[in-house]
Amino acid sequence: MKTERLLAIVIKLLNRKKMTAKELADYFEVSVRTIQRDMEAIELAGIPVVSEKGLNGGYSILENYKIHNSYFNDVEHQLLMTALDGVYKTYDDKNLKNIIEKLSSIKMHQSAPESQSLILDFSDWGPESKRQEKVRSIQKAIDTQKVVQFRYIDINGNSSTRVVEPVSLILKVNKWYLYAFCTLREDYRLFKIGRMDDVQITEKRIDPSREVPPFDFTHDDRERVRLRLKFQKQALNQLEDYFELDGLEFHEDGCIYVTEYFPEDEWVYGMILHFGNQVEVLEPEHIRSIIKERAEKILEKYI
Structure with missing residues (x-):
């Protein structure tokens, strides 16, 4: 752990140029005295640390010192940074941030590209949402091997209290999911983070003897229905x-x-209704009837 912290300190100083012992202590959650000892160890390792006292003082690394940058060429480095930055916008994990800073330091002395041909952003539109807070909380539970409790709204709008043993956080198509063992269903389930509320980390620990089956997004054994839809041309931009x-x-x-x-589930009905009067269900007849009935109930609210 100490070795990792020493390397992280060097990376931060390469990127930030100067930081006080207090700033470093707060970031790494250690004492100022520990940081002072760390700086002595870094100097003994041959890295040229500069210490300045006074109001604008702090620690820095000699200006012409840099990490060897032959690990990646410019294109590879830019692609890695783009991918990591895109993930970090929705998953602000400290370990991920440290990786980004390490990669930044490798090419920090090279000029930035004039234009960015690829931009990745997996975050929601608008300011940071409560969903990111839930993601951080669940990640903490996974790291500490703790059981999680929350209220869950299923696809049919039914609410239930779930107690689960979290296994993995999954980010797919800009949506967060939790793969976990559900004590209510006594099986492994996939939960959509957006449908979870009142997330609490309990003191109960995950059963270490439980065998965890791998999750496969491509596996879906539910029976499928053949859907034939007719859209107005105005719907093309949403299709x-x-x-x-x-x-x-x-x-x-x-x-x-x-x-x-x-x-066939509530997602299908919601998807069809999303297009309003720009869609008509041609087949099957029973789904056509369901959409007609729901449209009539919507109309009743405005009469």
């Missing part, structure tokens, strides 16, 4: 959120037809 454009049928009547197979 790419749900369907591949090369699977769309453009007819002479100006409408767009789609044939797709989905597991």
Whole structure:
């Protein structure tokens, strides 16, 4: 642990140029005296540390000192930084931040590119959401091997209290999920972070003897229904959120037809209703009836 902290201190000084012992102590959650001993160890390792006293003083590393930068070429380095920065926008883990700072220090003396051809951002639109706070809390529970309790709203709108043994946080298509053993269902389940509320880390520890099956997003054994939809051309700009454009049928009547197979659940009904009057369900008949009934109930609220 000490060795990792020493390396992290060097990286921070390379990136920040100057930091006080108090700033370093607060960041690494140690005492000022520990930081002073760390700086002595860094100097003994041959790294040229400069110590300045006074109001604007602090620790820094000699200006011409730099880490060997031949590990990555410029393109590789930029791609790594872009990917890590994109993840960090939604997952502000200190270990991830340290990795970014280490990579930054490798190329820190080179000029920045004139333009960035690729930008990755996995965060939500707008300011930081409470969802990120839940992600941090769940990650802490995974790290400390603690059981988590929360209120969960399923896809049908039903609420239940869940007590789970968290295994993995999963970020897929800009959405966070928790893979965990659910004591209510006595099996491993996938929970959508956005449907979790009142997340609490308990004092109970995860059962270390439980065998954890790997999660596979591609495996879904639910029965699928053949869906035939007719869209107005005005819906084209939204269709790419749900369907591949090369699977769309453009007819002479100006409408767009789609044939797709989905597991039938509330997500399917919500997806169809999302398009409002720009969509018509052609098949199957029972889903057409469900959408008609729900549309009539919506109309009743405005009469």
